[in-house]
Structure formats: structure tokens, C-alpha cells
Amino acid sequence: MKALPEVINLYKKTGETPLERINRLRVEYSEFKDTTLSYAGRLDPLAEGVMIVLVGDEANQKREQYLGLDKEYYFDVVFGVSTDTYDALGLVTDFLPIIQTDKPVEQLIDFKKLHEEMKEMKGVLMQEYPPFSSKTVKGKPLFEWAKEGRLGEIVMPQIQIEIYSLEIAKTAILSATDLKEKVKELVASVKGDFRQREIADRWHEVFSSLPSGTVFPSVTFKVVCSSGSYVRTIAHNLGKAFGIGAITLNIMRERVGNYLVSDSQR
DSSP states (O other): OOOOSSSSEEOTTTOOOHHHHHHHHHOOOOGTSSSSSEEESSHHHTTEEEEEEHHHHHHHHTTHHHHHOOEEEEEEESSEEEEEEEEEEESSSEOEEEEEOOOOOHHHHHEEEEEEEHHHSSEEEEEEOSSSSSSTTEEEHHHHHHHHHGGGSOOOEEEEEEEEEEEEEEEEEEEHHHHHHHHHHHHTTOOOOHHHHHHHHHHHHHHHHHHEEEEEEEEEEEEEEEEOOHHHHHHHHHHHHHHSSSSEEEEEEEEEEEEGGGOOOO
């Protein structure tokens, strides 16, 4: 019988949860049906890319070693809207429409200030967990506290992370129609109970109320960071700094340690 690998570099699709990706592996390859499998570093449902899976008991005993690997992401930050999850799979909490002008993104957003904020984010820092995350507080995941509207009863936990590099990869201007279609696609891609109907209804209300010609500046970033870093929080903090809100739209995990997305098993 062929020996199973210790680690598998899987590609998690947008809309899948990590557990759904592991279950898909079991269905596609019967040799993993009764084998201990766990992912080392989760990915949000709307994120895609590298997800390394530990195979067998011996590999899972080295879990901390794999959890500590550095990561590299490309992620789109859309300015002008905020949600309670810091991404498109959340209830809109605020929005600040920008009426179309002939100005490029670099003039719709103060890029001097943006570079200053990016500089402040580099290095070792304490990052607050996003409200909708699996971090446990008093025996209950944060997302349950958030759903119950009880975040005010707890102290939001923080984690020490390190941002090794943060760069701008490209910019774009999204029309309200473009953003609407993308959000609709992302929300529909997720199965299970993620408040999809309520979220879709709220987004519909927002898009229906926007003035004609509304646009949303978008900036794609490349970040190399330590384990435990949330790019959703990076986006949220940038939105707060500019006072106009921001969310992540697309998140691509390009690398975990030496495991590359180009080598991932689809």
C-alpha cells in the first residue's frame, strides 16, 4: 500500500469552508476516508488559495510547527463601505458613496496618507480579532457573541502579529453595478448558515439607495505576514483611518511557508 504524504497542499475555493475542502478530499480520494486530517491555518469562507492539510496522527503531532508558518496574500480592499464581518459576507453597517469623477483612485484616496498608514502597520503589532472569527472568549467563539449582539459584554481579544511587508499591487474603480454583482456572487458561493438572506437583503437596500454614478475605490495589496494575521482587519483599520470604511472583497492566499498556490491540488 502506497504511503500517504504527511502534508497536502490543497487549493480552497471561494465559498468553501476549510472543513468542506477536507471533506471534498475524502470524497475524491478514498485512501483518505478513514485517515486523520486537519488543516493548519484556516481560511475565511470568501478567501481562496493555499490550505495545508496534515495527514495522519504523526503529522498532527507537529501541528504547532505548521501553524507557525508565515503567509503571503493578495487582497482587494474596497473603500466606502463597512460591514460587521469586514468583508462582503456581512451586514452593511455604513457606506459613504463617492459620485463618479474623472479622477483616478490615487486622487479619490489620499495616497500620501495611505502610504503613511501602511508604514505604521509594518512590524510587530497587536491586532484585534475581527468580531466574526473563531477565536474563543469565555468558552464561546467570537462570531457567536457577535450574532447575539453581546460584544459589549467582553473585552475583544488581541494577538501579536508581524507584518513583514505590505505593498500596493494595483488599483481600480468599481461601479456600484460591478460591486453589486461581485457581492451577489460571493454571498451565493457560501453554503451553510452564514445569514446569507439577511446579508443579501441589506446589500440590496444599500445598492437601491445609491445615487447614480456612485463608485468605490479599490486597492489590491500584497502582504507577507506572520501566522495569525487577519487581512480583513487590515482592511477595516485602513477604512477607519480614512473615515470612509473599507472591506475585503477578494482574498488570495498565495503561500504558506514554502507551500505555493501554483503547486496546490485543486
